[in-house]
Structure formats: structure tokens, C-alpha cells
Amino acid sequence: MRDPKRVGILISGRGSNMRALVDKANGYEVALVASNKPDAAGIQWAQTRGLRTWAKDSKGIGKEQFDRELSDVLDEHRIGTIALAGFMRILSPWFVNHWSGRILNIHPSLLPKYRGLDTHNRAIEAGDAVSGCSVHIVTEELDAGEVLGQSEVAIGPNETPASLEARVLAAEHELYPRILREFVQR
Numbered sequence: 262m263r264d265p266k267r268v269g270i271l272i273s274g275r276g277s278n279m280r281a282l283v284d285k286a287n288g289y290e291v292a293l294v295a296s297n298k299p300d301a302a303g304i305q306w307a308q309t310r311g312l313r314t315w316a317k318d319s320k321g322i323g324k325e326q327f328d329r330e331l332s333d334v335l336d337e338h339r340i341g342t343i344a345l346a347g348f349m350r351i352l353s354p355w356f357v358n359h360w361s362g363r364i365l366n367i368h369p370s371l372l373p374k375y376r377g378l379d380t381h382n383r384a385i386e387a388g389d390a391v392s393g394c395s396v397h398i399v400t401e402e403l404d405a406g407e408v409l410g411q412s413e414v415a416i417g418p419n420e421t422p423a424s425l426e427a428r429v430l431a432a433e434h435e436l437y438p439r440i441l442r443e444f445v446q447r
């Protein structure tokens with residue numbers, strides 16, 4: 262039985278959003294941290310925190326084959342909500358349909374602006390006065406599902422992509438746990 266309050270977090274790298282979701286868990290439980298990169302720094306951190314982890318290198322494995330295996334692991338842990346947190350892999354249509362409406366992602370822009378990569382550079386280049394981050398439902402179309410919540414971050418006159426990224430990341434760490442809590446309770 263899938264329990265919406267049992268959250269599985271998928272990461273590929275440092276996992277700072279994952280850490281925020283763990284440290285600020287309220288109304289949900291992080292029941293599994295999974296990765297397609299066994300050497301992801303976030304996996305080591307999760308292990309030292311005593312969390313359940315699963316990691317398998319996705320290289321050389323068919324996309325849907327990997328996703329079916331991942332899905333079985335999520336089911337074994339009775340996960341009901343999936344939070345992508347820097348998971349640098351496009352999920353297969355099979356996985357997105359199988360978990361339809363149950364996958365969230367955090368994206369470093371005010372969607373629908375700047376889907377995809379390089380968001381901070383694009384916002385500065387466009388002369389935007391404000392950027393930010395969005396938590397949205399994952400659908401088959403990249404960064405295009407329903408937006409559940411956003412935080413705005415002002416862009417200063419001497420802003421660089423790195424300085425903007427740091428401030429947006431801090432905003433992500435506040436927004437994601439709050440929206441996840443609201444989502445699992447709705």
C-alpha cells in the first residue's frame with residue numbers, strides 16, 4: 262500500500278535539497294533516499310544519518326529497465342510520494358505514468374519561465390528584476406506540470422549566475438519542505 266506521507270527522495274549529486282527535506286521533515290517521513298549515482302555525496306550523508314538508501318549506476322542500463330527497478334524499490338518501501346531533488350535524469354514515460362500525480366520536483370526558476378538548464382544565467386541575461394524557484398508536479402513534458410508553490414528572489418544590479426544560484430538555493434531549502442508537507446496532507 263502506497264502511503265503518501267512516506268516520501269522517497271531521488272538525487273544525483275550533492276543533495277542539499279534532500280538534506281533540507283530531511284532536516285525540516287514535518288508531516289511526512291523520508292523513508293528512502295535513492296540515486297542513479299552510487300558516489301553521490303548526498304547518499305553518503307543520508308547513510309550517516311541512518312536513512313534507508315538505494316543507489317545504482319544507471320549508465321548502460323535501458324531507461325525503462327532502470328526505472329522499473331527503481332519503482333519496485335520504492336514500492337518495497339511503501340513510498341507514496343516521490344521528491345526529485347537534483348535528480349539529473351529524465352524519467353521514462355512509463356515511470357511518470359505509473360507514479361502519475363505523485364512526483365514533485367524543485368526547479369530553480371519562476372516557472373513557466375526558463376524550463377531546462379542554465380536558468381540563472383538566462384534570467385540575468387533577459388534583464389529580469391526577479392527570479393526564484395518553483396515546486397511542481399512532474400509530467401512527461403519537462404518542467405511543465407502544475408506549479409504547487411514558488412519563492413521569489415530579487416536580482417541585483419551586479420548579480421552573477423553564481424550569486425543568484427546561492428540565494429535561490431537558500432530559498433529552495435525553505436520552499437520545498439513547506440510545499441511537500443502541504444502536498445502530502447491534501
Ligand code: GRF
Nearest residue numbers: 275276277278347367368369
Ligand atoms: C537545485 O538547483 C535544484 O533546483 C535543481 O537541481 C539542483 C539540486 O541541488 N533541480 P542539490 O543537489 O539539491 O544541492
